[in-house]
Amino acid sequence: MPDPSDRTADVVIIGAGQAGLAVAYHLGRRGLALGEDVLVLDRGPGPGGAWQHRWESLTLGGTHHLHDLPGMAETGLSFASAPGDVPARALVPSYYGTYEERHGIEVLRPVTVTNVSRTVDGYSVSAAPGSAVERVHARVVVSATGTWTSPRVPFVPGREHFQGRQLTTADFSSAAELAGLRVAVVGGGTSALTFLDEVGDVADEVLWFTRRPPTFHDEEIELSPERGRVAVAIQDDAARAGRPLPSIVSVTGLPRSPLVRRLEAAGRLERMPMFAQMTADGVVTREGATIPVDAVIWATGFRPEIAHLRPLGVVGEDGGIVVEDGRVPAEPGLFLAGYGPQASTLSSNRAARVTAKAITDLLVR
Structure with missing residues (x-):
């Protein structure tokens, strides 16, 4: 049988x-x-x-x-x-x-x-x-x-000692869970912007950290035909060479969508450089300043x-x-x-x- x-x-x-x-x-x-x-x-x-x-x-x-x-x-x-x-x-x-x-x-x-x-x-x-x-x-x-x-979480010294909540995009379920907290959103893509918008409505404070300054373009759509062709070509080159795939947003930038305009109007697009390390109750900037946070959302891709x-x-x-x-x-x-x-x-x-x-x-x- x-x-x-x-x-x-x-x-x-x-x-x-x-x-x-x-x-x-x-x-x-x-x-x-x-x-x-x-x-x-x-x-x-x-x-x-x-x-x-x-x-x-x-x-x-x-x-x-x-x-x-x-x-x-x-x-x-x-x-x-x-x-x-x-x-x-x-x-x-x-x-x-x-x-x-x-x-x-x-x-x-x-x-x-x-x-x-x-x-x-x-x-x-x-x-x-x-x-x-x-x-x-x-x-x-x-x-x-x-x-x-397979969410991507960057290496940051001291991350294992942080006592607050750490969420990836895949872990996120509701902004209500972060109500009243000081929240750091890490990442330069559309998911990060969405979290700035939703969490920013209920959190005590929301801070935005990115590794490089975000680039915005004036198209409202995520990928115009030309940007799409460039993104596909870069991804294809990496795949054929067997290299790790680059993030799409690093190639295309972010459109000035209604979401972006709403965040600009609310003053939530004040990006900070990626912090240098983490402590039990916060993050430390490259200049050595300590910022207390209760939760970190790693919107850093997959x-x-x-x-x-x-x-x-x-x-x-x-x-x-x-x-x-x-x-x-x-x-x-x-x-x-x-x-x-x-x-x-x-x-x-x-x-x-x-x-x-x-x-x-x-x-x-």
Whole structure:
């Protein structure tokens, strides 16, 4: 009798966010049987990818533009016409769940993949105890794990001695939890600005620290076509060289959006240089001045979640991985979806079609 904890497929997709679902959709369109030839694994309890874990007050009206998945029009839904005042962590999972059902994308949940290793004829994908499946054997692996589970927190001397609260973007749930506190927000991206806005309404004091002075541009949208092309090119260069991926905001700057104008009017965009160290009850500036704070929000971005690929030897010492057009040259059967230049929802959609063709060509060979 076969072991029920083991599954076999031609393709296993790790992650059911935008990138993973888009690849699954195109593989289905190319004739592979979803749920049999293609298995999709996801660590979340339900549809929605990382969106189901975001904070309550975040809406589609207050975040980056979210592009529709390929074939979403067939479901009768579109993010372009979605209500902008509904919590994104409720709306996006609802739309993704409808999408999975309409297109027959069976997702095994919850499955926390711990490592991917080579076998004689492909790969073995192993999961943590308690997962919906313990192991999957496949000829091709698509890693579409995103970044949400791997927040980036910079090294700061004394951080381990700080007695107040420390939150990453992924930890943040509600500004109300920080009411009446002195809060330091660290980071130069859109999430940091959102925290300055929301927390600033309830905190006793909110201070903004960044490593470099933020750059604002006069476009209201996050990425114009030109800025988008520059950002994709820089991300692609880093991926092809196997370097750690740079942050998008360091390339594009910040738009003078309604949020930025609101913060300017409230006097909350007075940025301070990154502090030099932390103490039990505050931070110390580069000039040696001590500033008492009760909580620190590390809105300092995320790293790609690729730890499960380390057994393959493709992850460099600095955490980078060589990826060319979504493929890992050192591993012909390994693809990364939503990585580097594919990180935006638009670019991941476009890349998914190319990835699906490359996978089906590989399976035929």
